[in-house]
Amino acid sequence: MWGKELMMQDIEKVLLDEETIAKRVQELGDEISKAYDGQEIVVICVLKGASIFFADLCRAISVHMKMDFMGISSYGDAQKTTGIVKITKDADTSITGKHVVVVEDIMDSGYTLTYLVKMLKDRNPASVKVACLLDKPERREVDITPDYCGFTVPNEFVVGYGLDYCGKYRNLPFVGVLKPEVYSN
Ligand code: IMP
Ligand code: MG
Numbered sequence: 001m002w003g004k005e006l007m008m009q010d011i012e013k014v015l016l017d018e019e020t021i022a023k024r025v026q027e028l029g030d031e032i033s034k035a036y037d038g039q040e041i042v043v044i045c046v047l048k049g050a051s052i053f054f055a056d057l058c059r060a061i062s063v064h065m066k067m068d069f070m071g072i073s074s075y076g077d078a079q080k081t082t083g084i085v086k087i088t089k090d091a092d093t094s095i096t097g098k099h100v101v102v103v104e105d106i107m108d109s110g111y112t113l114t115y116l117v118k119m120l121k122d123r124n125p126a127s128v129k130v131a132c133l134l135d136k137p138e139r140r141e142v143d144i145t146p147d148y149c150g151f152t153v154p155n156e157f158v159v160g161y162g163l164d165y166c167g168k169y170r171n172l173p174f175v176g177v178l179k180p181e182v183y184s185n
Contacts, residue, residue: 007169010182015158016151016175021133024150025053028131029060031148032101040064041099042125044091046116047071048170049105052162053133053150057103068093074112083111083141087119095125101148105162106134110142117144134158134175151175157183 032041043065045054058067071089100120107113113130120128131148138155153175159165160172165182 004172007172010169010179011159011172011176012179014174014176015153015156016161018173021150021161021175022056025056025133026060028148028150029057029062032057032131033062036063036099038063039099040066041101042066042068042091042093042095044100044102044120045069046102046104046112047089049162049164050103050133052170053105054103057131066093070116072112072116083109083115085112085115095120095123098125100125100128102128102130104130104132104146106136106153106158107132107144107146107149108136108139110140110144113146114142114144133161134163 041063043054043058043061045051045067047069058065068091069089070087070091072085073088074085102113102116102120104113107130117128117130129147132146133150134153135146135149135151136153136155156177157165158175159169159178160175162170163175164170165178169178
């Protein structure tokens with residue numbers, strides 16, 4: 001066995017298929033295009049998890065934009081963050097006076113985005129909004145909600161469409177739940 005089939009045997013169920021994701025991403029793109037009609041935005045991708053969502057979302061947005069990328073690593077194990085966030089690559093576009101949209105894969109405890117939004121706001125942008133593909137509100141530990149959210153998901157560990165477990169499964173074209181035995185191996 002090889003390739004996608006090998007990954008598929010670790011998946012318990014598909015939560016969001018390709019078509020469902022594509023349709024919702026276009027809706028988010030339309031919503032964002034309408035909100036910033038006639039304006040220019042800076043769209044910041046939070047690496048690496050948001051990369052696939054970012055590529056699709058940007059192409060669904062019709063206003064002028066600059067794209068930038070931020071790398072972060074949060075301390076903790078593979079499934080949970082601790083709230084301590086380290087910037088491994090900063091965005092290099094000046095955001096002073098600009099409208100910023102931060103694009104992230106999933107909002108879980110909320111620590112990562114709380115930290116990032118605060119950091120970006122210190123650079124005096126005109127506004128900072130957050131677009132997340134997924135939201136797991138049951139797990140929230142700080143008071144933050146995404147401004148644009150693709151889907152609310154249950155409290156299960158999901159992979160695919162950019163999301164990983166130990167760096168893997170990002171290239172699955174759908175979002176699926178990982179079999180629990182995968183963690184224990
Ligand atoms: P937060 O700081 O707890 O909101 O963590 C968000 C980060 O945790 C995301 O960017 C993901 O890297 C990771 N994460 C949280 N839940 C999942 C999941 O179900 N699958 C994959 N990564 C997740
Ligand atoms: Mg991530």
